[in-house]
Amino acid sequence: MNDPHVHSHRHPPAADDPSSGYEPLERAIRELLIEKGILDAAAIQRRIEAMDSLTPANGARLVARAWIDPAYKARLLEDAAGLLAEEGFELEHSPTVRVVENTGDVHNVIVCTLCSCYPRMVLGLPPAWYKKKAYRARVVREPRAVLAEFGTELPDGVEVRVHDSTADLRYIVLPRRPEGTDDMDEDALAALVTRDALIGTAPARAPGES
Amino acid sequence: MIENGTKVRVDDRFHAGHHRVPGYLKGREGVVTACLGRFPNPEALAYFRPGDPPLALYQVRFRQADLWDGYAGGPADTLDADIYEHWLQQLEDRP
Numbered sequence: 001m002n003d004p005h006v007h008s009h010r011h012p013p014a015a016d017d018p019s020s021g022y023e024p025l026e027r028a029i030r031e032l033l034i035e036k037g038i039l040d041a042a043a044i045q046r047r048i049e050a051m052d053s054l055t056p057a058n059g060a061r062l063v064a065r066a067w068i069d070p071a072y073k074a075r076l077l078e079d080a081a082g083l084l085a086e087e088g089f090e091l092e093h094s095p096t097v098r099v100v101e102n103t104g105d106v107h108n109v110i111v112c113t114l115c116s117c118y119p120r121m122v123l124g125l126p127p128a129w130y131k132k133k134a135y136r137a138r139v140v141r142e143p144r145a146v147l148a149e150f151g152t153e154l155p156d157g158v159e160v161r162v163h164d165s166t167a168d169l170r171y172i173v174l175p176r177r178p179e180g181t182d183d184m185d186e187d188a189l190a191a192l193v194t195r196d197a198l199i200g201t202a203p204a205r206a207p208g209e210s
Numbered sequence: 211m212i213e214n215g216t217k218v219r220v221d222d223r224f225h226a227g228h229h230r231v232p233g234y235l236k237g238r239e240g241v242v243t244a245c246l247g248r249f250p251n252p253e254a255l256a257y258f259r260p261g262d263p264p265l266a267l268y269q270v271r272f273r274q275a276d277l278w279d280g281y282a283g284g285p286a287d288t289l290d291a292d293i294y295e296h297w298l299q300q301l302e303d304r305p
Contacts, residue, residue, distance in 0.1 A: 096246070096247070098246075113232045113234075114230065114232060140232075140234065140277075140289060141234075141277075141278055142282060142283070143274075143283060143287070144282070144283045144284070144287075145282070154284075156283075156284040156285075157284070157286075158284065159284065159286040159287055159288060160274075160283055160284060160287045160288075161287070161288045161289070161290060162274075162287075162288070162289045162290070163289075163290045163291075164232060164289060164290070164291040164292075165292065166230055166231070166232060166291050166292050166293065167230055167246075167249065167252070167267050167292035167293070167294065168246070168247075168249045168252075168267060168292070169246055169267075169292055
């Protein structure tokens with residue numbers, strides 16, 4: 001008979017991930033670049049801080065403004081890269097950004113099956129699940145099942161459109177504006193736009209929903 | 211230049227090393243929905259070559275029901291992928 005106090009369960013792995021070999025490689029190259037005077041530690045730190053300063057809040061702000069201002073929305077859908085460059089995003093050495101709009105007829109969802117391309121230059125680093133093989137393999141093959149696991153159930157009449165970012169473009173989803181938000185200002189609207197809504201795995205939050 | 215609306219097939223050819231076509235789309239037919247510009251060939255950039263001349267990049271839309279046997283989603287569901295010109299065969303001259 002099992003004694004519930006016996007410590008018999010399996011332990012989770014001690015490390016986050018088995019060492020891939022890339023970490024020592026990265027360290028070796030970084031140290032060589034510093035030793036040769038090509039980079040310095042402060043420059044690397046500044047790049048890390050710049051990347052860490054990018055968050056999904058940037059995307060939420062774009063969406064909220066697009067919900068309020070039809071001209072801004074048109075520009076965002078037509079020329080997101082130009083608009084973002086004007087707004088001070090550093091896009092010179094990064095892939096082009098494109099925004100795709102969810103409507104009553106089409107629901108967009110973003111993936112990169114070849115690796116883990118993500119609109120980092122706007123939203124920062126992707127969530128861990130976005131990089132996992134399970135998401136990447138399944139969302140192209142059974143997107144509705146994956147969306148349902150995120151709590152997103154779509155009627156059959158809605159076209160689910162998966163964007164596989166296979167090349168030089170990065171995609172951001174413009175989610176639908178939730179009902180009952182007519183009186184909300186830009187800040188309040190932006191608070192409804194989650195990271196998952198910008199990837200397309202979830203809709204924007206309804207007002208009052210946590 | 212491939213016009214929007216043109217039917218295309220993704221080449222089903224072997225390519226050793228870095229390439230930018232997902233295996234699940236090789237040999238599949240879709241429709242060009244946008245030309246996204248020209249970009250240095252990433253299959254050359256990957257080996258520190260310049261990637262000249264730049265290649266036209268197309269957004270190609272596939273019907274999910276054409277990609278997967280027994281696809282369980284809606285009949286209108288689609289998948290868009292961005293594919294360089296040298297992987298596409300035109301099936302028609304005109305939309």
